[in-house]
Amino acid sequence: MAALPPGLLGTLDPTSDRAVFRQIADQLREAIAKGRFAEGAKLPSEAELTDHFGVSRMTVRNALSILQSEGLASAEHGRGVFVRPRPPVRRLASDRFAQRHRDQGKSGFTVEAEAVGSRPEVDSLVVREERSTPEMSARLGSARKVLARRRRYLLDGKPVETATSYLPLDIARGTPIAEPNPGPGGIYARLEELGHRLDHFEEEVRARMPAPDEVKTLRLAPGVPVIHVVRTAFDTDGRAVEVCDTVMAADAYVLAYRLPAT
Structure with missing residues:
Protein backbone atom coordinates (compact mmCIF):
# COMPACT_ATOMS: atom_id res chain seq x y z
CA MET A 1 0.00 0.00 0.00
CA ARG A 84 -17.82 18.44 4.37
CA PRO A 85 -18.15 21.83 2.63
CA ARG A 86 -17.66 24.83 4.88
CA PRO A 87 -20.21 27.68 5.29
CA PRO A 88 -21.17 28.95 1.82
CA VAL A 89 -23.33 31.90 2.89
CA ARG A 90 -22.28 35.08 4.66
CA ARG A 91 -25.50 36.39 6.14
CA LEU A 92 -25.22 40.16 6.46
CA ALA A 93 -27.83 40.77 9.11
CA SER A 94 -27.60 44.55 8.83
CA ASP A 95 -28.07 44.62 5.05
CA ARG A 96 -30.22 41.73 3.84
CA PHE A 97 -33.54 43.55 4.38
CA ALA A 98 -32.43 46.95 3.13
CA GLN A 99 -35.03 49.03 1.29
CA ARG A 100 -32.98 48.97 -1.92
CA HIS A 101 -33.33 45.18 -2.17
CA ARG A 102 -37.13 45.36 -1.84
CA ASP A 103 -37.18 48.11 -4.48
CA GLN A 104 -35.36 45.66 -6.77
CA GLY A 105 -37.93 42.94 -6.04
CA LYS A 106 -35.48 40.78 -4.10
CA SER A 107 -36.06 38.84 -0.90
CA GLY A 108 -33.37 38.60 1.79
CA PHE A 109 -32.60 34.99 0.87
CA THR A 110 -32.19 35.89 -2.80
CA VAL A 111 -29.74 38.63 -1.85
CA GLU A 112 -27.65 36.18 0.18
CA ALA A 113 -27.68 33.52 -2.54
CA GLU A 114 -26.63 35.96 -5.26
CA ALA A 115 -23.74 37.17 -3.10
CA VAL A 116 -22.17 33.70 -3.15
CA GLY A 117 -23.21 32.77 -6.68
CA SER A 118 -25.66 30.07 -5.60
CA ARG A 119 -29.08 29.12 -6.95
CA PRO A 120 -31.86 29.87 -4.43
CA GLU A 121 -35.01 27.78 -4.20
CA VAL A 122 -38.05 27.58 -1.94
CA ASP A 123 -40.03 24.39 -1.41
CA SER A 124 -42.36 22.74 1.12
CA LEU A 125 -44.43 25.94 1.06
CA VAL A 126 -47.60 25.92 3.17
CA VAL A 127 -49.75 29.04 3.70
CA ARG A 128 -52.71 28.83 6.07
CA GLU A 129 -54.57 30.54 8.90
CA GLU A 130 -53.74 29.18 12.35
CA ARG A 131 -54.59 29.82 15.97
CA SER A 132 -51.81 31.88 17.46
CA THR A 133 -49.55 30.45 20.16
CA PRO A 134 -49.10 32.45 23.39
CA GLU A 135 -45.60 33.44 22.26
CA MET A 136 -46.78 34.72 18.88
CA SER A 137 -49.73 36.54 20.48
CA ALA A 138 -47.33 38.33 22.82
CA ARG A 139 -44.98 39.28 20.02
CA LEU A 140 -47.75 40.41 17.65
CA GLY A 141 -49.86 42.22 20.21
CA SER A 142 -52.41 39.60 21.34
CA ALA A 143 -53.45 38.41 17.88
CA ARG A 144 -55.70 35.35 18.33
CA LYS A 145 -55.27 34.02 14.80
CA VAL A 146 -52.44 34.50 12.37
CA LEU A 147 -51.54 33.79 8.79
CA ALA A 148 -48.62 31.36 8.83
CA ARG A 149 -46.26 31.00 5.87
CA ARG A 150 -44.04 27.91 6.24
CA ARG A 151 -41.24 27.22 3.77
CA ARG A 152 -37.87 25.55 3.33
CA TYR A 153 -34.97 27.27 1.59
CA LEU A 154 -32.37 25.51 -0.56
CA LEU A 155 -29.08 26.59 -2.09
CA ASP A 156 -28.07 24.66 -5.20
CA GLY A 157 -30.58 21.98 -4.22
CA LYS A 158 -29.34 21.58 -0.63
CA PRO A 159 -31.66 22.48 2.28
CA VAL A 160 -30.10 25.18 4.47
CA GLU A 161 -32.96 26.68 6.49
CA THR A 162 -36.65 26.59 7.32
CA ALA A 163 -38.72 29.64 8.15
CA THR A 164 -42.25 30.34 9.30
CA SER A 165 -43.66 33.85 9.11
CA TYR A 166 -46.61 34.78 11.33
CA LEU A 167 -48.70 37.82 10.39
CA PRO A 168 -51.85 39.31 11.95
CA LEU A 169 -54.96 38.34 9.99
CA ASP A 170 -56.29 41.89 9.88
CA ILE A 171 -53.24 42.77 7.80
CA ALA A 172 -52.70 39.65 5.68
CA ARG A 173 -56.10 38.08 5.01
CA GLY A 174 -57.32 38.56 1.44
CA THR A 175 -54.05 40.11 0.25
CA PRO A 176 -51.20 38.79 -1.95
CA ILE A 177 -49.42 37.90 1.31
CA ALA A 178 -51.88 35.01 1.65
CA GLU A 179 -50.92 33.68 -1.79
CA PRO A 180 -48.15 31.08 -2.25
CA ASN A 181 -46.20 33.60 -4.34
CA PRO A 182 -46.69 37.08 -2.87
CA GLY A 183 -44.80 38.71 -5.74
CA PRO A 184 -41.49 40.55 -6.22
CA GLY A 185 -39.79 41.60 -3.02
CA GLY A 186 -41.72 39.08 -0.94
CA ILE A 187 -44.07 39.80 1.93
CA TYR A 188 -42.14 42.87 3.13
CA ALA A 189 -42.75 44.63 -0.17
CA ARG A 190 -46.45 43.75 0.08
CA LEU A 191 -46.65 45.00 3.68
CA GLU A 192 -45.31 48.38 2.59
CA GLU A 193 -47.77 48.52 -0.28
CA LEU A 194 -50.52 48.00 2.30
CA GLY A 195 -49.32 51.05 4.21
CA HIS A 196 -47.09 49.34 6.76
CA ARG A 197 -43.78 50.95 5.94
CA LEU A 198 -41.08 49.03 7.75
CA ASP A 199 -39.10 50.86 10.40
CA HIS A 200 -36.83 48.27 12.01
CA PHE A 201 -36.30 44.60 12.85
CA GLU A 202 -35.43 42.94 16.13
CA GLU A 203 -33.69 39.55 16.12
CA GLU A 204 -33.03 37.00 18.82
CA VAL A 205 -30.30 34.50 17.93
CA ARG A 206 -29.32 31.31 19.72
CA ALA A 207 -27.58 28.06 18.89
CA ARG A 208 -28.87 24.63 19.88
CA MET A 209 -28.88 21.02 18.82
CA PRO A 210 -31.63 20.17 16.30
CA ALA A 211 -34.84 18.31 16.97
CA PRO A 212 -35.27 14.99 15.08
CA ASP A 213 -37.64 16.52 12.53
CA GLU A 214 -35.16 19.35 11.87
CA VAL A 215 -32.38 16.82 11.25
CA LYS A 216 -34.57 15.17 8.63
CA THR A 217 -35.86 18.37 7.02
CA LEU A 218 -32.44 20.02 6.75
CA ARG A 219 -30.58 16.73 6.11
CA LEU A 220 -28.12 17.51 8.87
CA ALA A 221 -25.04 15.41 9.50
CA PRO A 222 -24.55 14.00 13.00
CA GLY A 223 -23.29 16.62 15.42
CA VAL A 224 -24.28 19.66 13.35
CA PRO A 225 -26.18 22.25 15.43
CA VAL A 226 -28.71 24.77 14.21
CA ILE A 227 -28.97 28.53 14.55
CA HIS A 228 -32.43 29.55 15.76
CA VAL A 229 -33.41 33.11 14.83
CA VAL A 230 -36.67 34.82 15.79
CA ARG A 231 -37.10 38.13 13.98
CA THR A 232 -39.87 40.67 14.53
CA ALA A 233 -40.63 43.35 11.93
CA PHE A 234 -42.04 46.69 13.10
CA ASP A 235 -43.69 49.38 10.99
CA THR A 236 -43.22 53.13 11.45
CA ASP A 237 -46.20 53.20 13.86
CA GLY A 238 -44.37 50.79 16.14
CA ARG A 239 -46.66 47.86 15.37
CA ALA A 240 -45.24 44.34 15.06
CA VAL A 241 -46.41 43.27 11.60
CA GLU A 242 -44.57 39.95 11.24
CA VAL A 243 -42.64 37.43 13.30
CA CYS A 244 -40.34 35.06 11.43
CA ASP A 245 -39.14 31.90 13.17
CA THR A 246 -36.09 30.58 11.32
CA VAL A 247 -33.97 27.46 11.84
CA MET A 248 -30.66 27.44 9.96
CA ALA A 249 -28.10 24.69 9.44
CA ALA A 250 -25.13 26.04 11.39
CA ASP A 251 -22.61 24.63 8.92
CA ALA A 252 -24.23 26.53 6.05
CA TYR A 253 -23.94 30.08 7.39
CA VAL A 254 -21.65 32.72 8.79
CA LEU A 255 -23.60 35.47 10.55
CA ALA A 256 -22.09 38.92 9.95
CA TYR A 257 -23.18 42.08 11.75
CA ARG A 258 -22.30 45.73 11.37
CA LEU A 259 -22.67 47.55 14.68
CA PRO A 260 -22.40 51.33 15.10
CA ALA A 261 -19.73 52.53 17.50
CA THR A 262 -21.59 55.69 18.49
Whole structure:
Protein backbone atom coordinates (compact mmCIF):
# COMPACT_ATOMS: atom_id res chain seq x y z
CA MET A 1 0.00 0.00 0.00
CA ALA A 2 1.36 3.46 -0.91
CA ALA A 3 2.37 5.63 2.05
CA LEU A 4 0.66 8.94 2.70
CA PRO A 5 2.49 11.99 1.30
CA PRO A 6 5.16 13.35 3.69
CA GLY A 7 3.90 16.10 5.98
CA LEU A 8 0.24 15.34 5.38
CA LEU A 9 -0.18 13.80 8.82
CA GLY A 10 2.24 13.53 11.74
CA THR A 11 2.90 10.70 14.14
CA LEU A 12 1.40 9.70 17.46
CA ASP A 13 2.82 10.89 20.77
CA PRO A 14 3.38 7.78 22.91
CA THR A 15 3.90 9.94 26.02
CA SER A 16 0.54 11.68 25.74
CA ASP A 17 -2.30 10.75 28.06
CA ARG A 18 -4.74 11.59 25.25
CA ALA A 19 -6.35 8.49 23.74
CA VAL A 20 -4.80 7.35 20.46
CA PHE A 21 -8.00 7.68 18.45
CA ARG A 22 -8.38 11.27 19.69
CA GLN A 23 -4.80 12.05 18.65
CA ILE A 24 -5.59 10.78 15.16
CA ALA A 25 -8.78 12.86 15.07
CA ASP A 26 -6.76 15.91 16.19
CA GLN A 27 -4.30 15.46 13.34
CA LEU A 28 -7.01 15.03 10.73
CA ARG A 29 -8.89 18.06 12.09
CA GLU A 30 -5.73 20.17 11.91
CA ALA A 31 -5.04 18.99 8.35
CA ILE A 32 -8.55 20.00 7.31
CA ALA A 33 -8.23 23.40 9.02
CA LYS A 34 -4.93 24.08 7.25
CA GLY A 35 -6.36 23.12 3.85
CA ARG A 36 -4.33 19.95 3.36
CA PHE A 37 -7.68 18.31 2.62
CA ALA A 38 -9.91 20.60 0.57
CA GLU A 39 -13.67 20.82 0.82
CA GLY A 40 -15.20 17.71 -0.71
CA ALA A 41 -11.85 15.89 -0.68
CA LYS A 42 -11.68 12.25 0.32
CA LEU A 43 -9.81 11.57 3.54
CA PRO A 44 -7.25 8.74 3.68
CA SER A 45 -8.90 5.34 3.83
CA GLU A 46 -9.11 3.27 6.99
CA ALA A 47 -6.40 1.00 5.61
CA GLU A 48 -4.10 3.96 4.84
CA LEU A 49 -4.59 5.44 8.29
CA THR A 50 -4.14 2.08 9.96
CA ASP A 51 -0.85 1.60 8.14
CA HIS A 52 0.36 5.17 8.75
CA PHE A 53 -0.30 5.22 12.49
CA GLY A 54 0.27 1.53 13.19
CA VAL A 55 -3.06 1.08 14.97
CA SER A 56 -6.11 -1.12 14.62
CA ARG A 57 -8.87 -0.41 12.16
CA MET A 58 -11.33 0.10 15.03
CA THR A 59 -9.10 2.87 16.43
CA VAL A 60 -9.16 4.61 13.05
CA ARG A 61 -12.93 4.24 12.80
CA ASN A 62 -13.34 5.85 16.20
CA ALA A 63 -11.19 8.77 15.07
CA LEU A 64 -13.21 9.25 11.88
CA SER A 65 -16.42 9.03 13.88
CA ILE A 66 -15.31 12.03 15.93
CA LEU A 67 -14.89 14.13 12.78
CA GLN A 68 -18.32 13.06 11.57
CA SER A 69 -19.93 13.89 14.92
CA GLU A 70 -18.36 17.36 14.73
CA GLY A 71 -19.79 17.91 11.26
CA LEU A 72 -16.33 18.13 9.69
CA ALA A 73 -16.65 14.98 7.60
CA SER A 74 -19.33 12.72 6.18
CA ALA A 75 -19.22 9.07 5.18
CA GLU A 76 -20.52 7.85 1.83
CA HIS A 77 -21.29 4.15 1.72
CA GLY A 78 -18.78 2.27 -0.39
CA ARG A 79 -16.78 5.39 -1.22
CA GLY A 80 -15.14 6.60 1.98
CA VAL A 81 -15.14 9.63 4.25
CA PHE A 82 -15.11 13.13 2.77
CA VAL A 83 -14.50 16.65 4.07
CA ARG A 84 -17.82 18.44 4.37
CA PRO A 85 -18.15 21.83 2.63
CA ARG A 86 -17.66 24.83 4.88
CA PRO A 87 -20.21 27.68 5.29
CA PRO A 88 -21.17 28.95 1.82
CA VAL A 89 -23.33 31.90 2.89
CA ARG A 90 -22.28 35.08 4.66
CA ARG A 91 -25.50 36.39 6.14
CA LEU A 92 -25.22 40.16 6.46
CA ALA A 93 -27.83 40.77 9.11
CA SER A 94 -27.60 44.55 8.83
CA ASP A 95 -28.07 44.62 5.05
CA ARG A 96 -30.22 41.73 3.84
CA PHE A 97 -33.54 43.55 4.38
CA ALA A 98 -32.43 46.95 3.13
CA GLN A 99 -35.03 49.03 1.29
CA ARG A 100 -32.98 48.97 -1.92
CA HIS A 101 -33.33 45.18 -2.17
CA ARG A 102 -37.13 45.36 -1.84
CA ASP A 103 -37.18 48.11 -4.48
CA GLN A 104 -35.36 45.66 -6.77
CA GLY A 105 -37.93 42.94 -6.04
CA LYS A 106 -35.48 40.78 -4.10
CA SER A 107 -36.06 38.84 -0.90
CA GLY A 108 -33.37 38.60 1.79
CA PHE A 109 -32.60 34.99 0.87
CA THR A 110 -32.19 35.89 -2.80
CA VAL A 111 -29.74 38.63 -1.85
CA GLU A 112 -27.65 36.18 0.18
CA ALA A 113 -27.68 33.52 -2.54
CA GLU A 114 -26.63 35.96 -5.26
CA ALA A 115 -23.74 37.17 -3.10
CA VAL A 116 -22.17 33.70 -3.15
CA GLY A 117 -23.21 32.77 -6.68
CA SER A 118 -25.66 30.07 -5.60
CA ARG A 119 -29.08 29.12 -6.95
CA PRO A 120 -31.86 29.87 -4.43
CA GLU A 121 -35.01 27.78 -4.20
CA VAL A 122 -38.05 27.58 -1.94
CA ASP A 123 -40.03 24.39 -1.41
CA SER A 124 -42.36 22.74 1.12
CA LEU A 125 -44.43 25.94 1.06
CA VAL A 126 -47.60 25.92 3.17
CA VAL A 127 -49.75 29.04 3.70
CA ARG A 128 -52.71 28.83 6.07
CA GLU A 129 -54.57 30.54 8.90
CA GLU A 130 -53.74 29.18 12.35
CA ARG A 131 -54.59 29.82 15.97
CA SER A 132 -51.81 31.88 17.46
CA THR A 133 -49.55 30.45 20.16
CA PRO A 134 -49.10 32.45 23.39
CA GLU A 135 -45.60 33.44 22.26
CA MET A 136 -46.78 34.72 18.88
CA SER A 137 -49.73 36.54 20.48
CA ALA A 138 -47.33 38.33 22.82
CA ARG A 139 -44.98 39.28 20.02
CA LEU A 140 -47.75 40.41 17.65
CA GLY A 141 -49.86 42.22 20.21
CA SER A 142 -52.41 39.60 21.34
CA ALA A 143 -53.45 38.41 17.88
CA ARG A 144 -55.70 35.35 18.33
CA LYS A 145 -55.27 34.02 14.80
CA VAL A 146 -52.44 34.50 12.37
CA LEU A 147 -51.54 33.79 8.79
CA ALA A 148 -48.62 31.36 8.83
CA ARG A 149 -46.26 31.00 5.87
CA ARG A 150 -44.04 27.91 6.24
CA ARG A 151 -41.24 27.22 3.77
CA ARG A 152 -37.87 25.55 3.33
CA TYR A 153 -34.97 27.27 1.59
CA LEU A 154 -32.37 25.51 -0.56
CA LEU A 155 -29.08 26.59 -2.09
CA ASP A 156 -28.07 24.66 -5.20
CA GLY A 157 -30.58 21.98 -4.22
CA LYS A 158 -29.34 21.58 -0.63
CA PRO A 159 -31.66 22.48 2.28
CA VAL A 160 -30.10 25.18 4.47
CA GLU A 161 -32.96 26.68 6.49
CA THR A 162 -36.65 26.59 7.32
CA ALA A 163 -38.72 29.64 8.15
CA THR A 164 -42.25 30.34 9.30
CA SER A 165 -43.66 33.85 9.11
CA TYR A 166 -46.61 34.78 11.33
CA LEU A 167 -48.70 37.82 10.39
CA PRO A 168 -51.85 39.31 11.95
CA LEU A 169 -54.96 38.34 9.99
CA ASP A 170 -56.29 41.89 9.88
CA ILE A 171 -53.24 42.77 7.80
CA ALA A 172 -52.70 39.65 5.68
CA ARG A 173 -56.10 38.08 5.01
CA GLY A 174 -57.32 38.56 1.44
CA THR A 175 -54.05 40.11 0.25
CA PRO A 176 -51.20 38.79 -1.95
CA ILE A 177 -49.42 37.90 1.31
CA ALA A 178 -51.88 35.01 1.65
CA GLU A 179 -50.92 33.68 -1.79
CA PRO A 180 -48.15 31.08 -2.25
CA ASN A 181 -46.20 33.60 -4.34
CA PRO A 182 -46.69 37.08 -2.87
CA GLY A 183 -44.80 38.71 -5.74
CA PRO A 184 -41.49 40.55 -6.22
CA GLY A 185 -39.79 41.60 -3.02
CA GLY A 186 -41.72 39.08 -0.94
CA ILE A 187 -44.07 39.80 1.93
CA TYR A 188 -42.14 42.87 3.13
CA ALA A 189 -42.75 44.63 -0.17
CA ARG A 190 -46.45 43.75 0.08
CA LEU A 191 -46.65 45.00 3.68
CA GLU A 192 -45.31 48.38 2.59
CA GLU A 193 -47.77 48.52 -0.28
CA LEU A 194 -50.52 48.00 2.30
CA GLY A 195 -49.32 51.05 4.21
CA HIS A 196 -47.09 49.34 6.76
CA ARG A 197 -43.78 50.95 5.94
CA LEU A 198 -41.08 49.03 7.75
CA ASP A 199 -39.10 50.86 10.40
CA HIS A 200 -36.83 48.27 12.01
CA PHE A 201 -36.30 44.60 12.85
CA GLU A 202 -35.43 42.94 16.13
CA GLU A 203 -33.69 39.55 16.12
CA GLU A 204 -33.03 37.00 18.82
CA VAL A 205 -30.30 34.50 17.93
CA ARG A 206 -29.32 31.31 19.72
CA ALA A 207 -27.58 28.06 18.89
CA ARG A 208 -28.87 24.63 19.88
CA MET A 209 -28.88 21.02 18.82
CA PRO A 210 -31.63 20.17 16.30
CA ALA A 211 -34.84 18.31 16.97
CA PRO A 212 -35.27 14.99 15.08
CA ASP A 213 -37.64 16.52 12.53
CA GLU A 214 -35.16 19.35 11.87
CA VAL A 215 -32.38 16.82 11.25
CA LYS A 216 -34.57 15.17 8.63
CA THR A 217 -35.86 18.37 7.02
CA LEU A 218 -32.44 20.02 6.75
CA ARG A 219 -30.58 16.73 6.11
CA LEU A 220 -28.12 17.51 8.87
CA ALA A 221 -25.04 15.41 9.50
CA PRO A 222 -24.55 14.00 13.00
CA GLY A 223 -23.29 16.62 15.42
CA VAL A 224 -24.28 19.66 13.35
CA PRO A 225 -26.18 22.25 15.43
CA VAL A 226 -28.71 24.77 14.21
CA ILE A 227 -28.97 28.53 14.55
CA HIS A 228 -32.43 29.55 15.76
CA VAL A 229 -33.41 33.11 14.83
CA VAL A 230 -36.67 34.82 15.79
CA ARG A 231 -37.10 38.13 13.98
CA THR A 232 -39.87 40.67 14.53
CA ALA A 233 -40.63 43.35 11.93
CA PHE A 234 -42.04 46.69 13.10
CA ASP A 235 -43.69 49.38 10.99
CA THR A 236 -43.22 53.13 11.45
CA ASP A 237 -46.20 53.20 13.86
CA GLY A 238 -44.37 50.79 16.14
CA ARG A 239 -46.66 47.86 15.37
CA ALA A 240 -45.24 44.34 15.06
CA VAL A 241 -46.41 43.27 11.60
CA GLU A 242 -44.57 39.95 11.24
CA VAL A 243 -42.64 37.43 13.30
CA CYS A 244 -40.34 35.06 11.43
CA ASP A 245 -39.14 31.90 13.17
CA THR A 246 -36.09 30.58 11.32
CA VAL A 247 -33.97 27.46 11.84
CA MET A 248 -30.66 27.44 9.96
CA ALA A 249 -28.10 24.69 9.44
CA ALA A 250 -25.13 26.04 11.39
CA ASP A 251 -22.61 24.63 8.92
CA ALA A 252 -24.23 26.53 6.05
CA TYR A 253 -23.94 30.08 7.39
CA VAL A 254 -21.65 32.72 8.79
CA LEU A 255 -23.60 35.47 10.55
CA ALA A 256 -22.09 38.92 9.95
CA TYR A 257 -23.18 42.08 11.75
CA ARG A 258 -22.30 45.73 11.37
CA LEU A 259 -22.67 47.55 14.68
CA PRO A 260 -22.40 51.33 15.10
CA ALA A 261 -19.73 52.53 17.50
CA THR A 262 -21.59 55.69 18.49
